[in-house]
Amino acid sequence: MEILLIVAGLANLVCFIWVLVKLFADKGPxxxxxxxxxxxxxxxxxxxxxxxxxxxPVMLVWTISIVAGMVAQTALV
Amino acid sequence: MALSxxxxxxxxxxxxxxxxxSRPLCLTLTGAALMQSALVxxxxxxxxxxxxxxLGCPCPGCGLTRAVAALFSGDxxxxxxxxxxxxxxxxxxxxxxxxxxLPHHQRxxxxxxxxxxxxxxxxxxIFLITLFCYWFVRLVIFNQAYFNLIF
Numbered sequence: 672m673e674i675l676l677i678v679a680g681l682a683n684l685v686c687f688i689w690v691l692v693k694l695f696a697d698k699g700p701x702x703x704x705x706x707x708x709x710x711x712x713x714x715x716x717x718x719x720x721x722x723x724x725x726x727x728p729v730m731l732v733w734t735i736s737i738v739a740g741m742v743a744q745t746a747l748v
Numbered sequence: 749m750a751l752s753x754x755x756x757x758x759x760x761x762x763x764x765x766x767x768x769x770s771r772p773l774c775l776t777l778t779g780a781a782l783m784q785s786a787l788v789x790x791x792x793x794x795x796x797x798x799x800x801x802x803l804g805c806p807c808p809g810c811g812l813t814r815a816v817a818a819l820f821s822g823d824x825x826x827x828x829x830x831x832x833x834x835x836x837x838x839x840x841x842x843x844x845x846x847x848x849x850l851p852h853h854q855r856x857x858x859x860x861x862x863x864x865x866x867x868x869x870x871x872x873x874i875f876l877i878t879l880f881c882y883w884f885v886r887l888v889i890f891n892q893a894y895f896n897l898i899f
Contacts, residue, residue, distance in 0.1 A: 680802045687798040701763050704876055708809040711784070711795050712767075715776045737796065744793040 672743045679740040686733035690717040693724050763872035764843060765863040771855075774848035781841065788813050806898040808883035812837055829897060833879055840875075 690713050695703035697720070706713035714737075717730050767773055780795070787794035799807035815831035816838060818824070827834055843862055847855055866872050886894045 680796075680798075683796065684798045684802040698766065699761070701761055701873060701876065702766070704880070705763060707799070708807060708876070708879060710798055710807070710809075711780055712777065715773055715780060718776065719770055719773045740796050741793055744796070 672746050675739055676743040676747065679736040679743060682732055682736035683740060686729050686736065687713060689729050690714070690726060690733070693717070693720075693726060697724065759873050760867050760870040761873065762863050762866040763876070764840060765859060765866055768843060768847040768855075768859045768862060771848060774844050777841075778845050778848045781845075784813055785817065788817055800898065806883075806887075806894065808879050810898050833875075833882060836875060840872075 687710055691703065691706050694706045694713055694716055698716075702716075706716065714733065717724070717726060717733070721727050721730050767777075784794045794813065797807055797810055799805060800810050809831075811830040812834055815827045815834035818826035818830060819834050819838065831837075843858065846858055850858060
């Protein structure tokens with residue numbers, strides 16, 4: 672479970688940075704900063720603009736990594 | 749002159765309005781907030797902040813869910829300890845909830861009003877700057893207490 676948590680975490684972080692870069696490029700620095708503050712905003716902005724930004728695989732990996740992280744954390748608690 | 753105009757334009761650029769303009773985004777954010785609140789209320793692991801969890805450093809928004817929960821239960825002291833800016837987030841987020849559920853006409857009026865106030869006051873940018881200053885002070889001055897509280 673710990674390995675799953677580490678892998679999910681790494682994927683989560685990489686996808687977050689990936690989408691954050693897209694958010695900065697598309698919406699400008701203020702929205703990018705908002706995306707850092709509120710990563711949940713970055714996540715849903717990514718899903719809403721998934722076809723426009725062509726980031727379907729990234730968003731799928733991010734979603735799976737979040738669910739996997741939650742499952743692993745629940746199992747470890 | 750050109751630089752000051754650029755800075756002024758950036759400062760008064762709307763941040764909340766583009767979010768309100770997308771109803772799907774407002775709906776998903778509202779749903780996510782409800783889900784996160786429910787998970788926190790039942791002591792289940794909710795949304796994992798990538799910055800806090802994997803870089804080991806709390807982000808400027810860390811502690812907000814717990815602060816909002818404390819605010820709604822009337823425990824202002826706990827709210828202040830977790831995140832003093834939580835009430836402003838609640839106000840900002842209430843616009844997102846309203847934009848998700850209001851009928852088209854009222855929704856357009858809300859968006860116009862928020863856009864006008866953002867362009868006139870630069871309130872969202874000022875809030876973001878304040879948020880970063882608040883986070884920086886907590887990180888540098890109250891380092892140990894801040895980390896103990898958030899982790």
